[in-house]
Amino acid sequence: MTEPISVPVLPWRAATAKDVAERAGVARPTVSAVLNGAKSGTSVSSATRERILEAARELGYRPNLAARSTRSGKSRQIGLLIRNFSRSDATRLMAHPLSYEIVCGVSDGLEDAGYLMCLMRLGDLQQALESQNALQGHLFDGVVVVSDVHRGVIEGLEKLVRHQIWVDGNVWNAHGCVRRDEEFAARLCAQKVAEMGYKRWFALFHATSPHYSSPQRMAGLEAVARECGAQIVPVALRHAGSAEMAPLLDELQPDDAVIATTFYSAQTLQNALVLHDKRPPRDFALVCCDDGFHREGSAWQELSRVSFDRYQMGFTAAQMMVEQLENGTTPPSQLLRGEWQSGRTAKHRI
Secondary structure: OOOOOOOOOOOOOOOOHHHHHHHHOOOHHHHHHHHOOOOOOOOOOHHHHHHHHHHHHHHOOOOOHHHHHHHHOOOOEEEEEEEOOOOOOOOOOOOOOOHHHHHHHHHHHHHHOOOEEEEEEEOOHHHHHHHOHHHHOOOOOEEEEEOOOOHHHHHHHHHHOOOEEEEOOOOOOOEOEEEEOHHHHHHHHHHHHHHOOOOEEEEEEEOOOOOOHHHHHHHHHHHHHHHHOOEEEEEEEOOOOHHHHHHHHHHOOOOEEEEEOOHHHHHHHHHHHOOOOOOOOOOOEEEEOOOOOOOOOOOOOOOEEEEOOHHHHHHHHHHHHHHHHHHOOOOEOEEEOOEEEOOOOOOOOO
16 A cells, blocks of 8 residues: 655745845845835846846745835725625626626736725625725725716715726716727717618617716717718617517618627627528628627627727726826826727628
């Protein structure tokens, strides 16, 4: 019988600034100046800085955020407020999967600057704001808010947290906000459809959406339709089921185009096509003002669409938060634009 192998348990200790200093052959204050942003009476050459950074990478050094916060008076933790399922009503969907890309961008952007993102899971937003000890105890240096939130939450955050950045939501000020240029995305879709020669457009949208993007996308479509003399037929979706698509699919002709204002409405149409003998671009053109999962590739690569990098939106929001915290200035708000992806669901009319 084989004897069991005994593996000794070795003590593990995280690398410290002193360890990095010894490896790089410099004084500890110099390491702190490079890695922790501490003030030092001596300047650090680029060669010394690179040697310190290389030593830190080799040792797997990570800054001690607790110690740093004690010295600076900052927690270096940023709350990220995102909508999710309601605690009181599990059928109310309050977030969509595309928010995950924004969250990843925010997290990476904050981590690059030495901050930690803490996800704030809020179902009933008003109740959570009233009972959130992290906010009341000033645990967070700031809060990044993703998507649209209730007015009461907006007012509450402004009282409890000094620094806020608003991402992809209904809050829009001259400073501290990041949005996708939704009207531009819709205009781009409409212009492409017009260039292909289509004159009747079925605009597919969710009737109950409170998000700022809905009216802006419709405004962009209507503006281009007026410019080129096209007809817009609004198709309002009130549920996620494909049964609502039956009247639309019965009416569609090869000379028609469907402009889905959201990726979800395009997917609902795609599901309905399984039960009908129609498909784009053979029987109609299909374009979308949005897409999904940019960094890993769209969930529907063949869809003709405007592609937008939500990860970059989140990263930009993180950079704005860091600038606000470290420089004391709130950066101007930014509108970010997407790019056209030709896909294979729309083509020029013959």
